[in-house]
Amino acid sequence: MSQHLESSPPVYAERNYLNTPATGLKSWLTTLDHKRIGVMFLIATLFFFAVGGLFAMLIRIELLTPGPTIMDAMTYNRLFTLHGVVMIFLFMIPAIPSGFGNFLLPIMVGAKDVAFPRLNLLSFYIYLLGAVIALGGMIYGGADTGWTFYTPYSTTTTTKVVPILLGAFILGFSSILTGLNFIVTVHTLRAPGITWNKLPLFVWSIYGTSVIQILATPVLGMTLLLVAIEHAFGWGIFDPGRGGDPVLFQHFFWFYSHPAVYIMVLPAMAVISEVVCAFSHKNIFGYKAVAYSSLGIAFVGFFTWGHHLFTSGQSAFNAGIFGVLSMFVGIFTAIKIFNWVATMYRGSISFKTPFLYFIGFLFFLFFGGMTGIALATVSLDIHWQDTYFVVAHFHFIMVGSTIMAFLAALHYWWPKITGRMYNERWGLVGATLVVSGFVFTFLPQFLLGNEGMPRRYFNYPERFQALNVASTAGASVLGIGFLIILIYILVSLKYGPVAGPNPWGSRGYEWLTPSPPPLENFDVLPAFERGPHEYHELPGSESAAPGAGTSHA
């Protein structure tokens, strides 16, 4: 039934979600359409990504020299706190699930919308409210605690912690509501023909993410509330001076924040599973292994939080248990890496921009993951804990893979979302700059950590300077890469060639509908006879070769 859509020249769907039912600002702000809500999330998260990136650049410039370069110690401490808070709570956690997930998940299960459209819009406004309160707190003074808010520092500091805690608390509800919505949607709104084993892998991973969001986020909310209460009213919960236990906070905090790492990485894996199939033009190697390993990560990820506390005086027994469990969570990632590489075997690989980001993703996930396993050996962690090695490690695994996947998703689904193609040549330039810039920013930081430079240092001994300068140089390349992407992607909105329904020749369900999709997602609901990752020719049919490669590609 999709054959007529694949005929050239590509057509821009005249009746689509961008112009139905109306185009005005009010129709957007009051929309219940999951696609529009997804797009609004994308715009908002991209804005905060730019803000967080600006903070990062200021931090790197400050660290060019030991001692004050462009700011004082207090400003620096506030900046790295804000960088962490903005990037984690306002960009990485919502970007792929709430942005792309909202746009794609209902289409991928053949639904007209999510199960609770009003709740979905509420989730967006809760996100905005949390963001405004957190941003207000930053302008009002800004906390200097680091995004980890470790007590008793966070409950005794004179800076304004409460607004940012409150902001993060509120943002949690947005996360929970979106997760709830997705779980119910996947369970109840799958179109006839889409069985669990025919769900796109994107949906599987987002489903795993949603489970973590619902189970872990309340713990964060509770913890942040307790910190705010101690800070504001002086109750002794975490401050030993008032009878509290400071390490209790770390347990609470990492009970959320370690699974939160998977809240960020699982959606990245979701995107990559789609991209590797589409651009290898081949079925995924080991669908069940890839799908179930997402659930495995979601489950085991809850039992590894203590590996953040190896130096904080927990018992050696605890350290051993958390260390071993961390090895198991690594295995699920290893399964995925092997299966993605094997997916390329006997494929028909097209080196478009999203595929380049897949290669970058594989690199960051592998080295970020392996350094994570190395950290879980305990004795190595004792040396690396709270040094730049850890900074580099989590920027590789969490930020590197999330940004790679986010950019892969942006380029892969750009034609679906906007109906237009970005410029492929500039896309390749941008991808090369971003991947290499990221490597050159954080490779020196691994070495800085080996050498022993602790993180969150405003000032440092001169022997660390050369590597810091190298890192800042890498960050500049990264920044330029992002600027180039921003420019060509905006240009393509107006001048990009019309993409057509399926410019990549993908088998994903979302490509069965016109670009941009109509308000109800499908003009006529397809039968979903073939799986979303099936590329082989059906026996006895010669016309089944997918209509890949429209003219402009």
Next chain:
Amino acid sequence: MNEFLRKLLFLPPQLSQHARDVDGLHFFVIITTMVAGLLIFATALVFMIRYRRRQEGESTPEVQPKHWHEAVFVGVPLAFFLLWFAIGYPQYVETTQPPPGAMDVFVQGKKWMWKFAYQGGPSSLDVLRVPVGRPVRLLITSRDVIHSFYVPELRLKQDALPGRYTQTWFQAEQPGRYQVFCAEYCGLSHSGMLAELVVLPAAEFDAWIADQRRGEARAQDAALSAGEQALPGSSILEQGRRVAADQGCLKCHSVDGTRHIGPTFIDLYGRQEKLTTGEVITADEAYLTRSMMDPAAQLVAGYQNVMPSFQGRMTPPEVAAVVEYIKSLKTPAVAAGPSEGPVYEPTPRK
């Protein structure tokens, strides 16, 4: 091989057997990681070249894994991961079990300094002296927020928690001077919370600690800084200087005019200070005392409100002694030579 890899990875010298063991694991991990990475990415590269798209609309066969594929994907990495853990975990357990007879040093972290106290009374600020070749147990705690005692050369780190003790131990093998960092973020001067680990030959250490116990050289650690005026015999000034050092005043207030976290003490008495409110006051005894008890009340312009209140933390005679000590700091001072400078690179302040 050890030295080559150590330098290649920017690792600091290995000051103990533990450091060598940890580096051994480090090298094993990095070599297996690189080999595995090479295999995976070489395979990926071969696939990318061999199976690149030659024409649009190519069809591909369906390839499904066999069970042994997945078993290998799980088994091989898991075997390596568990092997690493089997090496690393006992190394860590060893650091939690000090050998009997280890020398105890009580370590106290406090914004933003380290205090080291030995059995029998001797103590020093920001300098940890230990004998070479003998096990040393550190009993670590904090006076305020969480800090973390970190010596890269020992590959050792242990958090200092308020309200409880944590412990670790080491046996240094080389005399020398090494930097101690605070690794847990603790506020404004976190990166300035540095101390020095001085590993002395055993005989030299024994002589030093005996001296300390006799009280003959108690002032050694609080040796006069440049520009500080020595007034032998005036006991209240001596007491004030010691209180100022013990309470940590000198961590933030220099006595030689250097700009630091707080206003310098030298020539402070009688100075006209502009406050954050714009008001100008004279720093007299009343102002100095009030600033100790309620630092936020009259904050000098250009400085952050970070000083804790010392209300209840000093006795009235101690407060008076500190005020007298501040009053005694005047230029032109006899330029006493600086105490022996640290051999690590000092962090420059601009």
